[in-house]
Amino acid sequence: MDVLIVGAGPTGLALGIDLARRGVEALVLERAAGLFPGSRGKGIQPRTQEVFDDLGVLAAIRAAGGPYPDRMIWKDGERVGAEPMFDTVAADDGAPYTEPLMVAQWRTQEVLYARLLELGGRVAFGCEVTGAGQDADGAAVEFADGTALRARYVVAADGGRSAIRRALGVGMAGESVDPAPFMVADVRVRGLDRGYWHTFPKDDGTVVGLCPLAGTDDFQLQARLPEGTAPDLSLDGIRTLVAAYTHLNRADVTALRWASDFRPRAALADRFRVGRVLLAGDAAHVHSPAGGQGLNTSVQDAYNLGWKLGAVLRAGAPDTLLDTYEEERRANAAAMLDLSTGVHRGEVRRGSATVQLDLGYRESSLTEETRANPAGVRAGDRAPDGTVDGVRLFDAFRGPHWTLLGAPGSPVPGVRSLPAAPESYGPGVFLVRPDGYVGWAGDSSDGAGAYLAKLGI
Template identity: 85%
Template sequence: MVMDVLIVGAGPTGLALGIDLARRGVDALVAERAEGLFPGSRGKGLQPRTQEVFDDLGVLEAIRAASGPYPNRMIWKDGRRLGAQSMFDTVEADEGAPYTDPLMIPQWRTQEILCARLAELGGKVAFGHEVTGLEQDAEGVTVRFADGGSARAAYVVAADGGRSVVRRAVGVGMTGESVDPAPFLVADVQVTGLDRDHWHAFPKDDGTAVGLCPLPCTDHFQLQARLAEGTRPDPYLSLDGIRELVAAYTHLAPEAVTELRWASDFRPRAALADRFRAGRVLLAGDAAHVHSPAGGQGLNTSVQDAYNLGWKLGAVLRAGAPDSVLDTYEEERRANAAAMLDLSTGVHRGEVRRGQATVQLGLGYRESSLSAETRKNPSQVRAGDRAPDGTVHGIRLFDAFRGPHWTLLGAETTVPGVRTLPAAPESYGPGVFLIRPDGYVGWAGDSADGVGAYLSGVGA
């Protein structure tokens, strides 16, 4: 097998990257060790910025149809309801940020939707292909599979999780720390005797707890448990073990748990790969950063890794951009991942509230070498910032941005692959704005002078 890009791992990261490359005409294959898609709900929260990404990738409508809002948390004590509380501080929507509420959708359903979109675009997933090693040279990477087969690609993207085989094969280490000494358990279960309007929490005075959260558009709940330090979680990964937990922490009888669909245990840890690029191998998602699930940051950061990397791989492989453009992937995404790890740890420890801090709309790349702010008096929207939504001459900006192209606001250009609109919304402030394919302002100027030079440097 020979291809432009081999993506290792068919999780949300790998599938989102596959979609972005497919729409750019890049020959890519997603190789997945398992025989099918991940079956659990683990990463169930989609932040507003990820919803914007999914809008661009053509899956938001399907995602919204299969998701729902986060319910209020209902606290229980000794079989009595103590009251409900909101999970998030309110973030007000406006024209520039139409999505401000996180959506809840089980990870398995997100992956089904992404996989269907990938197939619609002609992309492929090779299940049952476990990577065991690789060698790279000046021209590409040869990847070996457990069945004795191999593949050759110009670039390889490691999207194979926190225990990434690819990351280890290229000798990239991870630096991190434990977030919580207690073992945790997560499972998808069917439960009777609880309403589906609340995320039910059953804390104990010793800091241990069980939570049961209804998963939208399913008949399942996600169970989360923080066990006592020193407890072995293995015995609780069975139906009988889950029933024992539920009976011990809630007012429900063991038989109220009627089905166990999936279960897993973990210990919250925050760790960051020492590098996101090693030659022709790039790390994305959990292969590059692992974290506490608190605050719903991990899957979202991972999808945005893919979104950042997709257009850059497309530029190098299809538009003649220099290979050095790929260095900006690590430059931009590693800094964001480091900030995300601190945020997730803060949410886990109760130091940070969910809300403005977690919706990811304020993340950007002002310090990136790709961000060129050339105006004498920059306005509130600057090079490196997320490009807000808005309307220009009756055209919604997010509709104009959708697709694998660049967008120029406020001037005309004859550069191929760039869509132009005659003005920018007042909310942007004065100037001309060049929007990258991933929805960030790449260049901003007082006039269009300099647009061509900037674009030639990134292969557009």
């Protein structure tokens, strides 16, 4: 076995898809008997839509959800007014997706799971991992029943309470984002239109929201409760809460599908790699749900790690390439934690800051900018979409390969080449990584092959 992935959430499933299309033998291990049943992480940011486009699931994700509605504020049983949830970000040729999608997490995971199976990947349910170990030749996970399983690498995508992170002794520093208890639930509600995200605030700072979940018949209930309150996650408790905060009656909450409580916090693991074990998703960073950064940052962990594991396991790249996973993603996660905390506290607006299109790796050791006076897109930046000779760039990028823009023919073996880059890129030649970022840029294609050789690819 090449890779064991612990956790069948969005992170583990996305990584499984990326490895499967690279011919890497991977097994996803999930403690539960089935996929996660709740709506929890429902926002799919534009950058993650680009990732899903590459992984071959964007059409299904779009069909599973829909756009965010405006927020309707209520006071004393009356509508006060509506406001957009997000600042508008203009779409252009380079960024075709600029609006977040609302997709219930359980639906996102169903789509990813179906794609993983389509590619020949596997998930083993009912497998509770309690620890991990490693030696010079590989790593192993230990199960609750006393058995173990080995692979060349292990990826811990087992959530904020990661058993693997704890077994490795990796610390996770964090802070409370809000002292109040929160709860979230998927409910059926009558007497409330589905055209708005309905919000019912009180003067003491507590609030209940009821958001129609796109692609389902449910509403997601979110609540910020008084400090010291113990959330009641039963149907009766949720009926009482809705009746206390809204104009609806208890009987208007007709069903409870799923519920959970939490206290918002921001936390970052001290390390994302310990030898042959790597941490991804909530196992590596925990966000406030405000701003929709957690699931998206996690999926992009998987997208960064997938091509690097594939290069090491199938293309002969040195194991040290995996060090750049921690280098790139830990810095990115730290920035996203600051952002999500800022959104939670009302210091940052949802919009251009939260769509994640401006994230990049200019400071990475993998990034080489060799042009004397770069203009436009630089090495380390996200590679924008566009069209070259009638070919859409995102179509050219799709798949587990590198792409060279601005070099006629195939000057680098195994790399797809297009004769030019869009004008928006500026002058130069651009070598685009499998995860859609420019790894190398130069005035000509000279040096692109040497760059890949240095990576061992």
